[in-house]
Amino acid sequence: MFNDEQLNRYSRQLMVNELDLDGQEALAAARVLIVGCGGLANPAALYLAGAGVGQLVLADDDRVELSNLHRQVAFRGDQVSQPKAEALRDQLQLLNADVDVRSAVARVDDAWLDDAVAEATLVLDCTDNFVTRQAINRACVAHAKPLVSGAAIRMDGQLAVFDLRAADSPCYACVYGDGTDGDLACSEAGILGPVVGVVGTLQALAAMRTLSGASVASVLHLFDGRTLGWRQVAIPRDPQCPVCAARQLPG
Numbered sequence: 001m002f003n004d005e006q007l008n009r010y011s012r013q014l015m016v017n018e019l020d021l022d023g024q025e026a027l028a029a030a031r032v033l034i035v036g037c038g039g040l041a042n043p044a045a046l047y048l049a050g051a052g053v054g055q056l057v058l059a060d061d062d063r064v065e066l067s068n069l070h071r072q073v074a075f076r077g078d079q080v081s082q083p084k085a086e087a088l089r090d091q092l093q094l095l096n097a098d099v100d101v102r103s104a105v106a107r108v109d110d111a112w113l114d115d116a117v118a119e120a121t122l123v124l125d126c127t128d129n130f131v132t133r134q135a136i137n138r139a140c141v142a143h144a145k146p147l148v149s150g151a152a153i154r155m156d157g158q159l160a161v162f163d164l165r166a167a168d169s170p171c172y173a174c175v176y177g178d179g180t181d182g183d184l185a186c187s188e189a190g191i192l193g194p195v196v197g198v199v200g201t202l203q204a205l206a207a208m209r210t211l212s213g214a215s216v217a218s219v220l221h222l223f224d225g226r227t228l229g230w231r232q233v234a235i236p237r238d239p240q241c242p243v244c245a246a247r248q249l250p251g
């Protein structure tokens with residue numbers, strides 16, 4: 001399935017038993033939807049493109065700003081004012097032309113997500129607002145797609161995997177409820193680049209693990225940029241969850 005150049009390109013990760021050739025084939029067959037093209041998505045998408053994920057779909061309606069460049073590490077200074085989804089696509093294609101990268105310069109809504117999530121193998125939530133996070137979660141619950149959720153603000157980061165292919169998986173709303181209040185944008189609160197970078201990087205790793213067949217536990221990972229320490233909190237499924245309590249797996 002892979003030619004000599006591809007085997008060379010991916011050789012160092014093929015040596016890793018936890019991935020190996022089966023995992024590489026699973027990555028090549030996958031279509032990963034990345035919603036939001038900011039500080040989480042930049043490192044996540046670079047690593048997933050570098051690793052040889054077959055298709056990446058990038059969605060964002062923002063444009064690159066000068067104040068993004070300290071953390072949105074895929075962008076270059078001459079891309080300021082370009083749509084983020086297109087600027088990121090262009091950088092990913094330069095990194096690995098084998099990857100089929102699609103970009104949507106769009107504010108995603110329920111209808112858009114319903115189609116895009118249905119076609120995806122796995123979804124990365126790299127957004128910065130609760131309205132979109134809740135909409136992504138609802139679509140992933142409805143279509144039973146694994147969701148890798150990341151968030152970061154100031155010196156703190158969070159990461160969780162919800163493998164909604166499993167009937168007993170919790171969802172994002174089991175942890176956070178289904179509310180949409182409390183947005184705190186980086187433009188108001190501030191963020192250090194490596195803090196959001198470490199979360200985005202681990203979203204890519206969690207995606208690679210999930211796509212290559214590993215079972216990734218439903219745990220909330222909390223990063224403290226002051227101590228460089230991580231804390232893990234178990235996520236139980238909420239039997240009263242407004243989103244997933246009554247769900248039935250499709251098919």
Ligand SMILES: [Zn+2]
Nearest residue numbers: 171174241244
């Ligand atoms: Zn739930």
